[in-house]
Amino acid sequence: MSSVTLENISKSFGDFNAVSGVDLRVSEGEFVTLLGPSGCGKTTTLRMVAGLEQNTGGRISIGSDVVSDAARGLFVPSERRQLGMVFQSYAIWPHLTVFENVAYPLRVRRRPSAEIGERVSKALLLVEMEGFAQRPAPALSGGQQQRVAIARALVSEPKVLLLDEPLSNLDAKLRLQMGEEFRAIQKRLGMTTIYVTHDQSEAMALSDRVVVMERGKIQQIGAPEEIYRFPTKRTVAAFFGTPNLLDAEVEGCERLDGRRVRLDVVGKGWRGSCEAADEARPGEVVTVMVRPEDTRIVMADSGAGEQELKWSGHIAHTTYRGAIRSVVVQTENGRLTVDAAASCNYAIGDNVNVVAHRRAAWAIRKDEALI
Template sequence: MPDITVNHLSHDYGGNRVVNDLSFHVRDGEFFTLLGPSGCGKSTTLQSIAGFTNPSEGTISVGETVLVSGERKYYMPPERREIGMVFQSYALWPHMTVAQNVAMPLKIKKVAKQDRAALIDKVLEQVGLGEHHKRYPHELSGGQQQRVALARALVYEPSVLLLDEPLSNLDAKLRLQAREWLKDLQRQTGITTIYVTHDQQEALYASDRIAVLDQGRVLQVGTPKEVYDDPATPASADFVGRCVFFPGHIVERGVVQLDECGARLTATKDNLEVGSRVSVGVRPERLSVVSPGEAVADGLDRLPATLVSSSYVGSGYDHLFRVGEQTVSVIERFGLPETEVQLRLEEPGYVFAA
């Protein structure tokens, strides 16, 4: 399977630049995710790779084959790109059976009729729908319809698979099952895959690497662990997981003092000069409530907090605290007898120059 290279891609809609000088490289056989909020340009980028949108600028290539060259105004037709795509809506024909839906790409590519049945049988077995050839879309569950759409994209063995939020129409429990199945299938086939989603948990679970997008630009590219544990920008930290930001300044090497509550926190960067203005990003799941006997005035990595509300959520209590001007949610197994507490920061926050 080939790799994919996108260089300096830009695209405008009615004078509005939705993709802005975007570049990334997808390795051969990789499950690569474009992650970002609605309107960040991820679907436009995917459609540009598929050939359904002609970008204003930039180049796209798969292996040695150039698909798009904005400079030369060259755009390879979609049917020649050997790319399979699954849309958010699945786009199944309701009047056709499962087998007929899956057969459509083979007809478009003029695959001999005597060869189609074997290809359809193979791909439906691959996606777990071997007994569903004669069913219609309305006779299938949402998860089964999603598999039909995937089978249709894979039936002619494309070199690249593009997935545009394919799980967004499924309920929460089915989404968990579908993402596990989808990742296993990608590993088995080894097909180079680009997955578009705004769901951080899906991206972290399924991806080999993630490109975090915002306002048409790439903020960061890395493994799920790199993107989560070492965010490159505040926007990346804020979108991938939960993060609360506190203004502060460096008071000594490796120590930040917060403006709002005076707490002193360990800094992740020790190359900032004393007095430098910074913003500290704290993930709520890395906070825990300090027991009264452990509370230490002015202790490092302790945040003074006031309990605002508490809700039972099954696995424990979701406590909402006020820390300075911010609110943070902390899950604890037990309720709290006091309203004025300290929160311990179990791992250093992310420090960004202000």
């Protein structure tokens, strides 16, 4: 187990900067997810840690060993970094049996065969594949190949485990199950893990910390809840779910504690207060994020509580989604999406009010909103 430190890492392919100025420290035993849309540089970052790409700038260390330093021209090849990796395609070698696939990292390190037998069975037991050792690898289902790939990545007790979208080729149900199994194994072994995905719910469910990336840069690093509830940038806010984002002007500002301030804001046809990370001057324009699940619909004539925000409007349309009903309300400040109980029914055109608690409204500075 080792920590991983990325210092000002960048990677350019010709004129194109795939990754620029990434700083990240992953502690021992931590599960960190790199999250972002495709092409955001998350996989490139992972591959630089793996040594499959050479960073064109910055320094990478695993534990106390510097494995790549662009300034000094130092580059340790993949095979000497003592890592385990699960590929998106699993990369199960089709000419080998399950046992031989898992034994590979030990064989190339020339371990004695008694030790190989023992450690491979242990690894297969861990992923519950002990009964399949002698199967030829192509005769496995997707989920089974996945387990073999994990066993292979763990068998040599690597310093760090790297996972490149390992669940994206599985169907929804299996994805959930495998994700939980991952997390359980990772916690049991206390393995330092870097995980790459574009799926926000996967990132939320599995990680200690999430790193949101876009256009080769880190947008925000934090615990899943922190990222979800207190995004610092509009792009991060928009990446999770479909939040309502409303522009508003700051009227007053008051510090609540070390981490949060309360802002009094006024928007088109509404006013109230919300929370933010940083102080703002009166007159400054901010983006206020209100998540659909934090809002509710009330009768048009009913008022809002003192600690609540209120928007008046009429029902534009509704969509039944099983667990909930998505209701879109047309207000003076644009359309708001509200997650309502599935059993509620509204007629299009009904006048209603949308309300939300002020603690559920989170303001993002405008200058940061426009990356």
